Amino acid sequence: MKKSLVAAGLALIMSAGFTLEAAAQARPAALVKQRQAVMTLHGKYFYSLRPMADGKAPYDAAIFARNAAFLEVLSKMPWDGFTPATAGEKSATLPEAYSDAAKFKAAADNYQAEAAKFAAATKGGNEQAVKTAYSAVAKACDTCHDSFRAKP
Numbered sequence: 001m002k003k004s005l006v007a008a009g010l011a012l013i014m015s016a017g018f019t020l021e022a023a024a025q026a027r028p029a030a031l032v033k034q035r036q037a038v039m040t041l042h043g044k045y046f047y048s049l050r051p052m053a054d055g056k057a058p059y060d061a062a063i064f065a066r067n068a069a070f071l072e073v074l075s076k077m078p079w080d081g082f083t084p085a086t087a088g089e090k091s092a093t094l095p096e097a098y099s100d101a102a103k104f105k106a107a108a109d110n111y112q113a114e115a116a117k118f119a120a121a122t123k124g125g126n127e128q129a130v131k132t133a134y135s136a137v138a139k140a141c142d143t144c145h146d147s148f149r150a151k152p
């Protein structure tokens with residue numbers, strides 16, 4: 001009994017050790033996967049509004065409000081995944097995101113401010129103001145992608 005408990009304890013400690021090691025090794029790859037997942041959701045909730053923003057589909061204020069609220073939260077999420085430790089991973093992020101981290105952060109901060117303004121506009125009920133704020137967010141996405149994302 002005692003012996004098997006010790007053996008079980010040892011096995012637990014060893015497997016925990018292996019798990020920790022595996023987690024440490026997988027971390028940069030996991031960070032890349034997570035930041036890409038957040039960006040994918042940006043695409044889902046932002047680009048899908050474009051036909052309405054461009055007047056090519058009937059305007060639905062409730063969908064704008066919902067998506068803008070999602071984006072305001074999403075806009076805070078990806079940035080801790082862009083660490084220099086991930087520079088060696090395969091991704092669409094250009095090396096400048098790490099070598100010019102101040103410019104990258106400025107683009108991220110500017111985007112977060114525009115996302116907050118967009119969410120505020122959707123609460124105001126003025127369609128034109130919402131569309132103007134949408135364009136400002138789109139510009140903030142593009143500004144960062146132009147400098148820091150490899151062309152697809």
Ligand code: HEC
Nearest residue numbers: 036039040042043046091092093107108111141144148149
């Ligand atoms: C401060 C920089 C920055 C901002 C702002 C930004 N992005 Fe990105 N985005 C990136 C980078 C860098 C990548 C490449 C990520 C990677 O592969 O590591 C990316 C990737 C993506 C992708 C591809 C995700 C995938 O499947 O791999 C989509 C879609 C996307 N962004 C949409 C958006 C939208 C929509 C906005 C604005 C609402 C936005 N992004 C704002 C930097 C930014």
